[in-house]
């Protein structure tokens with residue numbers, strides 16, 4: 474088994490665990506330019522992974538920009554909450570900041586739980602994904 | 613309050629949307645560039661994932677607010693950021709690309725609804741010469757798609773070259789106003 478294949482399998486397991494622990498509907502790992510790398514969904518959320526990844530990367534970039542303007546350090550996460558659901562985008566720590574984790578949860582999921590589990594999962598993914606993946610940008 | 617007008621650049625990745633906004637803006641443009649990955653990385657280092665923003669002073673003291681969107685279809689939701697109060701759309705075509713027409717076709721499809729309701733034009737960028745054959749091909753594509761729009765050639769890196777586009781856009785706008793007034797009178 475190649476390193477890339479095992480990284481993917483372990484990433485999928487981490488996403489699975491995130492969904493179970495947080496009650497979220499979908500979790501996706503996306504490159505910073507909005508391409509899906511791995512995803513796990515519990516129910517059809519009616520959005521294709523490409524668009525989900527694109528939205529995650531846009532939000533992360535806007536978050537980065539706002540923090541830069543306000544001299545407020547590096548991005549940790551962006552949170553959006555609506556009457557019918559939540560969307561969290563977390564930076565996955567890594568040498569190139571090449572990936573983000575996006576989580577979608579319904580109205581009934583608890584915000585603190587979703588956010589906490591998403592952040593923990595991003596940390597785990599950061600230690601897992603150390604090899605250059607096919608979606609990582611060239612340096 | 614200073615009058616301001618909002619225009620947006622769309623078009624395939626690498627067409628020159630970010631370059632255009634940067635060339636025209638007289639404030640430091642806001643950009644959301646990240647390293648490109650996959651196939652796109654072979655072509656360019658960075659790509660826009662949210663939007664570009666710049667401002668340009670017009671002669672009458674008004675301000676032109678310039679937005680550049682990402683090129684890929686999956687980012688089309690970003691149009692919501694610019695939709696309100698939008699004056700017109702500039703569709704950039706990359707003359708140096710072997711797939712320029714496919715790129716244009718894709719863009720026209722993605723933003724079909726938006727193009728129906730607003731003044732817009734096609735700007736052929738990165739042309740080595742007058743790009744007559746590409747312009748004709750664009751014309752044919754428009755005809756087949758039952759669309760009508762002016763086609764101009766620009767150099768996105770040069771401010772004076774792109775300023776011409778806005779004159780056309782403003783002309784379209786005035787004509788559009790006339791037409792809706794006529795329709796009101798007829799109604």
Ligand SMILES: Nc1nc2c(ncn2[C@@H]2O[C@H](COP(=O)(O)OP(=O)(O)OP(=O)(O)O)[C@@H](O)[C@H]2O)c(=O)[nH]1
Pocket residue numbers: 623624625626627628629630631632656658659660661680681682683684737738739766767768769
């Ligand atoms: N020769 C030539 N090159 C140009 C011209 N305009 C832009 N370029 C180059 O073409 C590339 C265009 O890149 P961008 O402006 O980032 O393109 P974009 O449309 O914003 O692309 P995405 O954000 O990825 O969708 C840059 O490398 C520019 O230097 C032009 O008029 N002539």
Ligand SMILES: [Mg+2]
Pocket residue numbers: 629630631659660664680681682
């Ligand atoms: Mg761009």
